[in-house]
Amino acid sequence: MGYVGNKPALNYTSFAAQHFTTSATTTYTLDHAVTNENDIRLVINNVVQQPGSGKAYIASGTTLTLSAATSGTDTMYCVFLGKAVQTVVPAQGSVGSDELSADAITGQSALGAEPADTDEFIISDSGVLKRVDYSYIKPTSQVYRDAQPIMINGNYEVWQRGTSFTTSVYTADRWKQDLSGATATVSRQTFTIGQSDVPNNPKYHLRQTVSTANNNCGIFYRHEDVTTLTGNITIAFYAKGTNPNGGNLNIITKQSFGSGGSTAVETSTQNITLTGSWQQFVFNFSLASISGKTVGAGSYLQMLIKQPDGDSSTNAWTLDLANFQVEEGTYTSATLPPFQSETFGNNLARCLRYLQTPIYANDHQGTSEEYATFGLGVYTASGYFRCVRPLPVEMRVNPSLVSNSGSNYFFIGSGANDYVDDLTIHPDSNYKTAFVYNSDEASGTAGQAGNLMGDNTNAYAWLDAEL
């Protein structure tokens, strides 16, 4: 049947009653308008009164008229028989899941922003309905151990080449210093255990100490394959230090399309103003579309922090970096996904794609282990020793051999001890198997096998496939 007005919610209705303050009068005002006296039941001194003209009372609208006046000691109330009042608050414990509409939240106002820490959510705690503050469930305080971040070595734990550098070289794995005429040192710094300035308990951070500055001096990271980060990206990190004379550093990205590829594209620069305390910086960049670009081998997306191009001052400055991350999409400091901290082993395994240091006594472990083995080999002729090393991780490209030379730096363990000063990459090398050789000092018996190893704490032989 149809209703005029609000449809009563049957489970939550009751009849309205009105209690009167009596006095010596025959006329009272009702709380609700009625059609006639039959719409109410009037009780005086616990006796039900007879409605109707010529009877105990009549009523119309909000006017109640008694046939005889009451006194101040009488008790009088009425019940509105034709007036069902819908209650606002259901009885306690009376609403079950069946009564809830499936679209109960549809149409409610959307928050439109991250909830405040004290905003509350409804949860079922082992079947008991409870409320919980957003501060307990928001993700920003979580640490994702062993997750795989986009960046490699963003926590600066892997330093295969050593821990201090004064030239334009790769320093921490994947991070290269660019002096641009300046005098500077990049070094590994250790966090105090339990510090809370930078979250997630990183062990190390990178420090670039510039003693004689120059424009464009800085440090960069190159993300392999320009096609794998496109559109809007967010770069975030913790930093502190002192600024160049101009008052700030710059951060800028560059899309390099590789050998034979399209012309590189740089974004506009953004400023970094350091203070003496750690703070998080979050930058949004909109990368150029790669549609129609030609991409060659060795393409990358570069992220560079540097002294501004227009600031040629030579004043010293220092940059400390920690927890460096890049994310696809646009984020603020409030919405940024949590930093993903890899284990050292996983981090190192990813770094090996770009650098392997089979012979290097002065790496970040500091063990000065000089007898590291490059691999096994054979004298293909009496004066030619060729050594092979199956690579534990496939490298980005066929690597270069980066080594040094010195008297008896390398040792060939064979029938007789054989010492050589230096090594050269062999043309048969590839990204899965490295070959090196010596043809000017090796002295053995053709066909005889031997193992090649370092024999001096200063000797090194690296396989380098960095960008």
Place this chain on the structure above:
Amino acid sequence: MITSVKYIKDERGNDSVVRVIYNNDTSVKITVQVNNVGNTDWDNIQQWVADGNTIQEAD
């Protein structure tokens, strides 16, 4: 910045490897296969040659 590049002959007599020297630093011996496209050292050498420089003949 590249200072010099020089071919190295392999056991077959081919110029299959080069040694590149950066910033006059001869203490580091960097050797790389020729035509190793995508290798940063080889790509640097290609740019260096395109800029008008010449790879030295092997000894």
